[in-house]
Amino acid sequence: MASLLQSGFPARLDVFLRRHLPPEVYDAVRAYERCIVVSNSENHTLKYVVLSDRFIYLTEKPPKSIRRVVALRDVVAIDLKEEKNGPAFWRSKEPRSVNESPPRSEEKIKHFSQLKSELFLKDNSLRRILSLIMELKVAAQKNFILKRLFWKTSDLFYFLVNKLHEYLPESRDKNGLQNQSQRVDELVACIEIIQTLGLMFRETETELSRLNTLAAKKGTLLNLLVILISEPQIPKSCPVFNIQLVADSALVEMSFDAELQKLILEYTDTATALLYEILLVFQQGSLGLGSTKFAISWMMSFLQSCPPIITFVASIVKQVVRGLSASFQLLSPCQAVLLYQQFYILKSCLRHSRTLAEYIRNNYREEFRYFIHMPALKKRLPLCYPITQPTTQLFHEVLKLVE
Known part of the structure; x- marks a missing residue:
């Protein structure tokens, strides 16, 4: 579960929600706002309004208890009410420092475009691609707007899946089929790509651009599913004919063999996490919460044929x-x-x-x-x-x- 602190939630509210909401509800929380609540039972009470994918919740400020007040599907209209002469605490919002300003969207868009342009360069080495993907992942962890841009520009999703296909389940590079050191580098890059894709799937359930990209690139999505369930191939230890090098080479091979086995386990865990996220996409489609083009029964039918x-x-x-x-x-x-x-x-x-x-x-x-x-x-x-x-x-x- 990703922390809401990264989305700007106050620490105290984040801790409260994490403790009092089931994990699946906590993960669905999208926004909060301090509001004056007026109802039959409450008169001008300052509270936190918490918005999830499906419901609106209310909790005190500071939070003590939380209750679900309305389902979004039941909301028929929203009006903005302004009370110029309202209670004093309505105007008690903490002042923002003059030097404190939110990150500019233009800067994030420029950063994303630059990363994408550099990733698409034809002469990139594997290490350079790995470095750029790591930079993209860190940036997306800090700023949700990069996730939104990722799905709006579907070519990057297509690029990352194709890059996985170059190395999984086996390397298209003949050297990768025999060179253990190169295969280690390839698997490290693949794990980073899958982790980045998993990050892009998380917390983007309500992004229409994600469904549009997956629907438009359904062949790419199916290729990704096959990649995730396939075990990566690793090269066998190469024979050494120079007797003087046998001892040293054996130690090196043992080291690479151990590292490859460790990477296979890490890859399997990472692939499992991403497959889970994709299952959620199809589950939402089956429940009518997402696109009807995605249904869990269809996905499982495809998987069982692989x-x-x-x-x-x-x-x-x-x-x-x-x-x-x-x-x-x-x-x-x-x-x-x-x-x-x-x-x-x-x-x-x-x-x-x-x-x-x-x-x-x-x-x-x-x-x-x-x-x-x-x-x-x-x-x-x-x-x-x-x-x-x-x-x-x-x-x-x-x-x-x-x-």
């Missing part, structure tokens, strides 16, 4: 088993979020794909009986995490679907 999906689902189950049975250490917040995403993917497979559901039930019933069970989850997942409750509920749903 040969790599069986290996991918198997790896998800094995990761869940490893996460719940490897040790009795508590999961970190990032591990807890990943576990939720893994359960969500398994639930989607079980509910929307008969082929994948039968595969999971026939091949992993023992794992769900002896390793993936509620006592194991309770031992690993701290109660203080906001994501614990929705993960537990999702876990129950997965177990019922496996039965």
Whole structure:
């Protein structure tokens, strides 16, 4: 869950919302405003109005409790009311420093255009592309406007997916098929690209330009899905014929082998997180919250037709088993979020794909009986995490679907 602090929310309000809202509701919060509330029960009360994707909430200032007051679908009109002679606290807004000014949109647009132009240069090295993508990701983390620009200019989405396709599941460069060092660099770049794409998907549910880009580039989206479920290929250790170099070369190969295996695990986790975000797009389409061009049943039908999906689902189950049975250490917040995403993917497979559901039930019933069970989850997942409750509920749903 991304913090609302990055969106300009006061720290105290952010902490309050994080503690009192379910994770899925917290993630859907988009804006807040200090307003004077006038109703049958309240007369000129200063409160925070909190806006999410679907509802408007009210909380005190400072926040003490929060309640949902209206669904956006029920709002038929909004009028601006100004009270020139209102209460004194209406005019008590904290003064902004003369030297303090919000970042100019023009600067962000210029920065984005410059990054995109440099990324599109034909002679870029892989290291240069990696550096530019990292800069784009950091900038998008700080300023939402870059996410909006990313989806409005669909060519960058197309470029990043094509760049992934150059290196996944195997490298188009013949050197990458044999050179372990080069393959390490390629996988590092791919992980960074997927993390950047995941960032662009998060918190952009209401951006119409995102749906338009995905619909217009549906072939690109399908290619991305295939890439995410495919295991990256890594080069085998190359034979060394010079006897004097055997010892040193063996140490180098062991080092690269270990690094490649570590990168494969990191890639799988990153791909899982992005696949989860794409599943949400199709889930929203099925619920009528997004474009009707996207439906979860259609997506799962496509995925089950892709040969790599069986290996991918198997790896998800094995990761869940490893996460719940490897040790009795508590999961970190990032591990807890990943576990939720893994359960969500398994639930989607079980509910929307008969082929994948039968595969999971026939091949992993023992794992769900002896390793993936509620006592194991309770031992690993701290109660203080906001994501614990929705993960537990999702876990129950997965177990019922496996039965």
